[in-house]
Amino acid sequence: MSGEESESKPSKLSRIMAIVVGLAMAAGAAYLMYLGITMNDFLYIIMGFLLFSFVTTLFNIGVRPIPPLMKPVNTMTVIKCDKCGFSEIREFRRGDYIFKEIGKCKDCDGIAYIKSVYTIEEEKSKRSSF
Amino acid sequence: MQFDFGNDISSILSILIYVFFFIYIIFAQRIQIWAMSKQIEVALSKLELYSSKGKSITINTIKEVCKCETDPTNAVNNFLEFFTIEPVDKDPAGVLKRLEHILDVRDNRFEMQVRQLTPNAPESEIQNIENLLEAAQAVYFIFKVVRHYYLLAKKSKSYIFIVQLQMQLNEIMRIASAYFEALRAFSEGKPIGDSIGPFIVAAIAKEYKRSGKPVKEILNYVKDTMLYELDYENRKLYIVRAQGPGGTVGKPGEAIKKLVEENNGKINRIITIDAGLRLEGEKSAEIAEGVGAAIGGPGVEKFKMEDAGVTYNIPLDAIIVKETIEEAVTSLKKDLAEAVDNVVNRVKTAINERTKPGDTIILAGIGNTIGVGV
Numbered sequence: 001m002s003g004e005e006s007e008s009k010p011s012k013l014s015r016i017m018a019i020v021v022g023l024a025m026a027a028g029a030a031y032l033m034y035l036g037i038t039m040n041d042f043l044y045i046i047m048g049f050l051l052f053s054f055v056t057t058l059f060n061i062g063v064r065p066i067p068p069l070m071k072p073v074n075t076m077t078v079i080k081c082d083k084c085g086f087s088e089i090r091e092f093r094r095g096d097y098i099f100k101e102i103g104k105c106k107d108c109d110g111i112a113y114i115k116s117v118y119t120i121e122e123e124k125s126k127r128s129s130f
Numbered sequence: 131m132q133f134d135f136g137n138d139i140s141s142i143l144s145i146l147i148y149v150f151f152f153i154y155i156i157f158a159q160r161i162q163i164w165a166m167s168k169q170i171e172v173a174l175s176k177l178e179l180y181s182s183k184g185k186s187i188t189i190n191t192i193k194e195v196c197k198c199e200t201d202p203t204n205a206v207n208n209f210l211e212f213f214t215i216e217p218v219d220k221d222p223a224g225v226l227k228r229l230e231h232i233l234d235v236r237d238n239r240f241e242m243q244v245r246q247l248t249p250n251a252p253e254s255e256i257q258n259i260e261n262l263l264e265a266a267q268a269v270y271f272i273f274k275v276v277r278h279y280y281l282l283a284k285k286s287k288s289y290i291f292i293v294q295l296q297m298q299l300n301e302i303m304r305i306a307s308a309y310f311e312a313l314r315a316f317s318e319g320k321p322i323g324d325s326i327g328p329f330i331v332a333a334i335a336k337e338y339k340r341s342g343k344p345v346k347e348i349l350n351y352v353k354d355t356m357l358y359e360l361d362y363e364n365r366k367l368y369i370v371r372a373q374g375p376g377g378t379v380g381k382p383g384e385a386i387k388k389l390v391e392e393n394n395g396k397i398n399r400i401i402t403i404d405a406g407l408r409l410e411g412e413k414s415a416e417i418a419e420g421v422g423a424a425i426g427g428p429g430v431e432k433f434k435m436e437d438a439g440v441t442y443n444i445p446l447d448a449i450i451v452k453e454t455i456e457e458a459v460t461s462l463k464k465d466l467a468e469a470v471d472n473v474v475n476r477v478k479t480a481i482n483e484r485t486k487p488g489d490t491i492i493l494a495g496i497g498n499t500i501g502v503g504v
Contacts, residue, residue: 054154075320098374099503117320
């Protein structure tokens with residue numbers, strides 16, 4: 001169960017089409033406003049502005065691609081022996097749990113146990129001034 | 131203002147502009163509804179995927195744990211539709227007692243049905259499957275409610291339903307995604323963010339045990355809840371937590387009430403440790419201290435703790451480790467796991483500063499104990 005799930009997302013072609021149509025409409029809006037300014041016709045400017053608003057509304061509210069269903073994560077198990085200080089980090093295995101005694105320590109005759117189980121997730125750094 | 135119809139292209143353009151202008155004015159709201167509906171449809175299809183995937187994860191886990199021939203699909207389907215009716219609160223007297231009774235009945239039904247599905251599974255796996263079913267049920271419920279309002283909006287052509295749904299969509303998807311991610315932790319028995327309370331108190335007990343000092347362990351002190359009893363710096367320390375490593379929150383309130391009554395109210399301080407939801411802008415794994423009973427849930431256990439505190443005039447201290455709702459229900463993150471040693475030190479400082487030798491203290495680690503052994 002990592003990130004292998006199938007996803008229902010819009011096809012690449014339809015997304016490209018939507019972008020092309022949107023850009024064409026935005027260009028049309030810009031042209032109308034240009035006409036309005038050069039011909040000194042206020043109506044053209046209003047129409048251009050309206051068309052531009054329509055395009056931006058669609059872009060803002062429109063369908064966005066869906067991220068993967070489950071984020072890929074690595075779960076690690078920390079093994080420790082208090083007697084000799086031995087410590088090891090390995091991949092989590094089903095049946096691992098915190099404070100589980102997993103047998104004799106590799107380095108001494110002490111008992112090794114699971115000190116911690118945690119997950120590492122790749123996350124994009126977000127800038128915030130707060 | 132001029133509008134020249136003399137030129138052919140200009141005329142067509144002008145007509146088109148007028149047509150567009152009037153269409154946009156008349157149908158602006160419908161265009162917005164259409165755009166918002168599309169967004170809800172995408173979210174709904176994702177929720178449907180979460181729901182069906184959640185169901186298949188649950189079925190596969192049950193098959194894996196059970197190792198038997200029977201197909202649990204029908205039982206899981208029935209389980210997803212399971213509901214609990216909350217007691218009437220128009221007459222609030224005794225409402226928590228009635229709520230506790232209903233929750234106990236619900237828990238017993240869950241347990242009984244999971245035992246029927248996986249008769250040979252160990253106790254911890256049964257508890258994990260119960261948690262798994264609850265997470266799958268939560269995801270399915272969110273999907274059903276969003277679908278209901280979407281279809282209702284389409285049927286009644288109601289702008290207000292669509293706008294309300296669209297505006298809450300981000301928050302709904304965030305919660306649904308958190309519960310969906312929780313399925314992974316519950317199916318594999320990994321500790322979750324909410325396990326930090328039991329993890330911290332068990333770390334204190336284990337540290338004492340490993341250093342050769344006597345620690346008395348009482349399993350099932352009350353249902354699914356255990357007790358450690360030890361001497362800490364000439365003080366008697368009772369440590370209460372849900373009994374792991376299976377996923378359960380136990381009955382810490384009931385255990386504290388029982389302990390206080392057994393000690394004839396001679397408890398000097400009750401300290402609760404739990405995961406606390408952080409606000410946006412705050413950092414996860416930060417520790418905060420306060421007063422009161424740090425425990426979430428429907429309020430039954432919290433009431434018992436507060437009642438014991440009030441009846442015998444016992445101060446209630448609370449320590450929380452901050453995390454988001456996503457972190458609380460998904461696998462324990464590294465920074466939260468690394469905060470455990472700091473919280474242990476804070477607890478020791480709190481005990482040394484606020485109690486004196488000879489005192490009796492109750493320390494309760496609140497939360498789901500999945501992945502945290504005894």
